[in-house]
Amino acid sequence: MGAGLISLTGNASTFTFSGLASAQRKTEHWIYAIKAYSSYGRSRPPEVEGEEAVSQVVALNAGLELRGDRRFTQVLSGYLLAGAETDHVKSVESRSFGEGGLGVLWWDEKTPEGKESYLRTDAAFRYAHETRFQYYPTRLDLEDVDLGGPRFGAVFRYGLSKNVLFKEDVEVLVSVIGDSRMLLNSQTQLSVGLTEALSLSTSFMVKHDSAPPPGKVSTDTALALNLEVKL
Numbered sequence: 036m037g038a039g040l041i042s043l044t045g046n047a048s049t050f051t052f053s054g055l056a057s058a059q060r061k062t063e064h065w066i067y068a069i070k071a072y073s074s075y076g077r078s079r080p081p082e083v084e085g086e087e088a089v090s091q092v093v094a095l096n097a098g099l100e101l102r103g104d105r106r107f108t109q110v111l112s113g114y115l116l117a118g119a120e121t122d123h124v125k126s127v128e129s130r131s132f133g134e135g136g137l138g139v140l141w142w143d144e145k146t147p148e149g150k151e152s153y154l155r156t157d158a159a160f161r162y163a164h165e166t167r168f169q170y171y172p173t174r175l176d177l178e179d180v181d182l183g184g185p186r187f188g189a190v191f192r193y194g195l196s197k198n199v200l201f202k203e204d205v206e207v208l209v210s211v212i213g214d215s216r217m218l219l220n221s222q223t224q225l226s227v228g229l230t231e232a233l234s235l236s237t238s239f240m241v242k243h244d245s246a247p248p249p250g251k252v253s254t255d256t257a258l259a260l261n262l263e264v265k266l
Contacts (some may be wrong), residue, residue, distance in 0.1 A: 036263065036266065037054065037056075037264070038052070038054045038251070039051075039052070039053045039259045039262070040052050040053075048078070049076070050076065050077045053074035054073050056072075063106070063176070064106050066102075066106065067103035067104075067189070068101075068104075069099075069100070069102070070102070071097075071099045071103050072098050073217075074097075074098035076094030077092050077093070077146055078091055085161055086170045092123070092124065092170075093122055094124060095123040095125070095170075096122040096124070097121055098118065098120030099118055099119055100116065101117050102116040109140070110141075111139050112137070112138045113136070114136060114138050114159075115135050116135070117133045118132055119131045125148055125247065126167050126251055127165060127167060129165070130163055131163065131164055132158050132163035133161070133163075134186060135159060136157055136159020137158055138155055139157075139251070141155065149197035150195075150197055151194065152190075153190070154190070156188065156190075157187065157188040158186075159185070161184070161186040161208055162212075163181070163258070165179060165180050165181070169249075169250070177249065181213060182208070182210035182212055182213070182216055182218075183211065184210045184223050185208075185211075186207070186209075187207050189203070189205050189206075199227055200234075202226065204220075204222045206223070216245055216246040218246070219242075220243075221240070222238055222241075223239045224237070232265050232266075233262070233263070233264060234262075234265070236262075237257075237258075237259070237261075238257075238259050241255075243255075
C-alpha cells in the first residue's frame, strides 16, 4: 500500500492525494493478483484584485484490475484479466476492459543477502469499451468508443541493494477496432527501504493516448513521492 499527499495554503492553495494498493498470492498452479489506484487534486490560483479565484479540479481518477494466471510450467502461464478505470479530467467517464493472453516469467530470483530480480512479459488481446463525458470546463456528452487489439507488457524488478529496489512497468495496446489508436503506459519507480515494512519511493508515470477525447492532449505525466507499507 502506498500514499502521497501535497497540501499548499496561502496566496494560492493546492491539495492533491494519491493512493495505490496491490496484492498477489502464488500457489503451485495459480497466481492471483489485484491492483487498485486513485488520485484527487484541487487547486486555486492566486487571487486577482476585483476577481474571485475559482477552485478547479486538476486530478480525479481511479482504477481496479484483477488477474488470474494458470501456470503450465514454472515459466509459462495463461491468464485472464479484467478491470475498470475512470479519469474525469481526461473526459473518460469509464473504461471497462477484459484480456486474455500468455505470460512468460523469465526469472524470479532472490539472493541470500535479500536482493531480488524479476522479469515477466505478457502477450495478449484486450477489448475495452470507453464511455466519454466532458466534465471540465463545461459538461458535455461525448460519443463512446470501443478499442481492442494486441497488448504487450513487461514488469521488471531489480534490487540495487537489499534496501533499494528499481521497478519498471510498461504496456502498449495497439487498437485494430475502428480508427487506429495506441495506448502506452509506463511507470518507473525507485524504492528505498526504511524498515522491513516501510519504504520511501519516487515514481515517474507516463500515459500516452494517440487519440484522446476531443480537446485533450495525448500525453500525461506524473512525478510523485510516496510512502509505502508492506503488509
